[in-house]
Amino acid sequence: MSNAFEDLSNAMAGAVEKAGKSTVLVDARRRFPASGIAYTADLILTADHVVERDEDIKIILFDGKQISATVAGRDPGSDLALLRLEQAAVTPAEVSKEPARVGQFALALGRPSDEGIQASLGVVSAIGGPVRLQRGGLLERYIRTDTIPYPGFSGGPLVAADGSLLGLNTSGLAHGAALTIPAELAWRTAEMLAKHGHIKRGYLGLRSQSVEIPEAGQKALKREQAMGLLIVGVESGSPAEKGGLMVGDILVGFGDSRVLDHDALFAHLTGDVIGKSVSIEVLRGGKPHTINLIVDEREAVSGEGFTPPFGGHHRHRGPKGRGRR
């Protein structure tokens, strides 16, 4: 006769078995191997920081089969890399229909050795974000769990009790602490990496710092907005210069939304706005102005070599190889 605890036990083992079929070993660094998730039959999504070389990447599937892979695209900004298998051979992971909820059971899976799948059970402890990442990316949302991040679990999946994918685990984003990129965001990045090989980000060519907006300025805006971005530099030849943004302007809006800080501006500069005309709202001399400019594409941070996850030399290059945004 089965009891509730037995049912739970069987369900957990079943979830590991199911998700384990889409969890692979990724051997692309000098130290111990890491893990990856099948995105399509021939594409593996993993953590960028575990991919130290572009060639001679070895993938081991759930049945022990070894396949070579090449880098299809990488985005160090969000610590994601997409690898292409020599041949279609994997079952793509099934993404959970429900986003992760605090308190739900979660299993962290990894395949850091050829001895089989490994797992750790916990609960979703917190859901946070947005958070600015060290290498210029912005993570809209992240998941934290109390699962144990065993060595080599980076790039592996966090799955729900039904074995569906909740996110991708990595220790490369938060100074070595384990964090999970929600499946929806990871899949969106994977889609762009499959298409372009890198993540397109918009570029304005301005440098700014957060400032308080004086009451008179808020009156002129006809709204309550305590913070804005003071423009302290404009790159020559950049969209910002062409559009007529000037040092001393306070940037307060992008399109129809308010911009209170860097993160808010950054969140608008996605790949979709590149080449499009956008309206930027500024306070100039205490009066509101609207400036239209065409967003450029920020030069991709190339995936050459290996940038330590927290090594200090983070590059944020614009079209001329310098400046931010």
Add this chain to the structure above:
Amino acid sequence: MAGTTWLSMLSSALDELVERVLPGLVVVHGRRFEVGAGIIFRADGLILTNNHVAGHRRLAVSLHNGREYEARLLARDPEVDLALMKIGAHDLPVLPLTRTQPRVGQMALAFGHPWGQRDMLSSGIVSALTTAQTHNGRQIPILRSDVPLAPGNSGGPLVNALGEVMGLNAMIVGGDQSISIPAEIMREFAEKALSELEPHSEPRRIIPETVI
């Protein structure tokens, strides 16, 4: 099924399991200190524990009911870190060894006396089925779990959702990698030890006495 109903069923299933396992768990004492845990392997007083727990000159065993017995070391094997002891008691509640292959992800409960606290339970899942090389160069299967263990858990059982022994908790590596000696190795060790100790355990031939 309503979530609360299912949760209370889960909770009572756990209660029932703990009630069933605890009587089969023992404390193993050294000369001065409590050194670890052990399990009742056979109703006539056979106790299984870790070799490193049984490595003391004078050994005693306390049962769950509080009774204390002197223990005699019958066999030990440092290679697999197992030891078999005998106490002078009978009709003891046995903890059965599982015959089911463990699966990664299945629930695992560790019973023991971490830091000397009696009869503590910690829970997790089987996290990996790996192998380890013994100092004699033999490859043995190893059960790894994410169940938190501490000194005092050594020799205690890792049980499955049915309350069957999946392994004997043997090592704590770096705080979060718990290692257990799987049931198949325990059974192999105990059977070998007993066949050497009890060569006459097969039914003896009865030679009818002839009256001259």
